[in-house]
Amino acid sequence: MVGKFIGIGVGPGDPELITIKAAKALRAAEYICVPKSQVHKPSMALGMIKQILEERQNPAEIVELLFPMTKDEMNNRKLWSENAAIVSSKAKKGDVAFITLGDPMLYSTFLYLYEYIKETFPGVEMEIIPGVTSLTAAAARAKLPLAEREEVVTIIPSDLDPAIIEETARSADNLVFMKCAYRIKELIPILKKAGFTKDAKIALVKRCTLPKEKVLVGKLSDAENWKVKKDYFSVAIVKRSQVPIHWKKNGEQA
Template sequence: MSGKLTGVGVGPGDPELVTVKGVNALRDAAVVVVPVMAAPDGTDVGEPGRAEATVLHYVDAAKVVRVVFALNEREDRPRREAAWDAAGSRVAELLRAHGMVAFATIGDPNVYSTFTYLAQTIGALLPGTVIETVPGITAMQDLAARSGAVLAEGTEPLTLVPVTAGAAVLKEALEGPGTVVAYKFGRLAGEVATALRETGRTESAVWGSALGLPEESIRPAAELTGGGPLPYLSTLIAPARRDGGRGGKL
């Protein structure tokens, strides 16, 4: 009998932003896997991640299984691959033992999510496994709601850029039309500020981190400086250039 692995988007951090369908998927699963970062020796760092903290608002802790993923390994590819193999094997064990497993991921499971790689691994290890996803609210949606920034109007394009690809990629997007959203830019905050300034996109831009959490910060992008890195999961919205007319781009 085939098992079922469901990737559940649990939003950017605010437990009230988990969908009803997401809560039902978490509760219906026999086990809920949450990803945790690896310490230098490859073991569990011991600190609860954002996904785990959100999940615990809806399911009993006894049902939650922490699995180490190479979330913070970008340089050592062999180490990263070994960590992925170990994580995939652990989730495969859980599927064989319990049948229905949910994997909780911040944001949406189909947008820059760890779940994508896990699903590929499980598909190879357990070919008969049913793999599904439950969409989640993304950080850009939450930041737009909390800051009042409009993501897109009329025929405007919306571009999403992970700044882990480099600030040059962000600058190229900012030189184009429409709204640009940047993810994971905290370590390159100074370069992001420069790209905004050089493309004339600073004035209406906003950034935020820890959305929906006690340490939440939402600030104008004009306050970005090169004074030091920001939280890794910081999000930036640089709205499209608009003339203020209503419905002008319909």
């Protein structure tokens, strides 16, 4: 193989949050793979690297790869295998960059392809360039720390069953909800059942660092009155606002 397959995290939205290493790889790669959930839907990640691509002297070939967000395993596997074959054939001619929102190692489309290529095209060399995650960007925009001292942070994909969310939240200090499938109001009763009080701090960050960004910060009791539409590009951070759970278990704090 002449080239490598490079998974590149382009951050949460603001092009200024693209790392220097990512920009360097994007200026050099012969091919840039753009994951799309629908053929005609514009790619947010591609929009974020627009300026870097415009500044290139030799334009890269843009390779659109379809990754529909469905639970049809058979169809998904077929597409991943086709996409892996495309990447492998391009890597014979040069570096293939795959752009992904946030970080490539956190709930990203890149991971499907990464696993598939590892299994079926072991000759393809791979590199991963980390990016600023949506959850760290959301914490920064909301000015709400993700973890302090000995607090434990638990990340929950919020399309999970409510009973699983409740069980997970019960033993957690701070929670981060991603893939916000629920309205924030639907999460509040689950959190209350899991022992979060009305004084627990909560932040909801929609479209973090993007033009239509919305940041709401308050207490769980305030969030009950927030009027916000459900948006896939949302992260919610919830802090128990009490001593960490394991201190209580160890009997160090009552």
